[in-house]
Amino acid sequence: NAGVMQNPRHLVRRRGQEARLRCSPMKGHSHVYWYRQLPEEGLKFMVYLQKENIIDESGMPKERFSAEFPKEGPSILRIQQVVRGDSAAYFCASSPFGGEISYEQYFGPGTRLTVT
């Protein structure tokens, strides 16, 4: 009964490098959300995806950040040319439904990104 899986759990990148964060949703879930949590702050919505579609990316920074959820394989959050301010915990959550239906999200263990 695998839950939401994220890897890597910890990622260290130098400024200017690329970071790739992966998320495999729970079995049977086709909706994926990415959140960022800075130290001592709440979770901030970044993007909501279904298979092969970005539904809502209103929380994503306009530059350097992108996300995808291909037909096969995990969802990927990609950060290009990382800067120190990108250091945070990135959580992925999945749910079986989306849209206006009330539903619960289940979170993965997160990826802690440190930019040196």
Next chain:
Amino acid sequence: RKEVEQDPGPFNVPEGATVAFNCTYSNSASQSFFWYRQDCRKEPKLLMSVYSSGNEDGRFTAQLNRASQYISLLIRDSKLSDSATYLCVAQTFNQFYFGTGTSLTVIP
């Protein structure tokens, strides 16, 4: 104005105490509400959904007041293991808005 606001605390209570957390949301179109708990440096875990009629799960009771746009969580007979940060969440269409959390420490 933040979508969801919570008193950050900290709340320090003795074992066995009853503690209540409140949370307000700004968007009257929000359709669903949840409480999550988050332990230090871990992922949020769903505690319970919040229904208009109020709902209870063991020692935990959640209430929703749509007219006043606030949500509450009551924890009875606090245990040491209840120590965590409690996150209030409002779902508005596709998005989930998280409060910054209320910190609870239960003291022996």
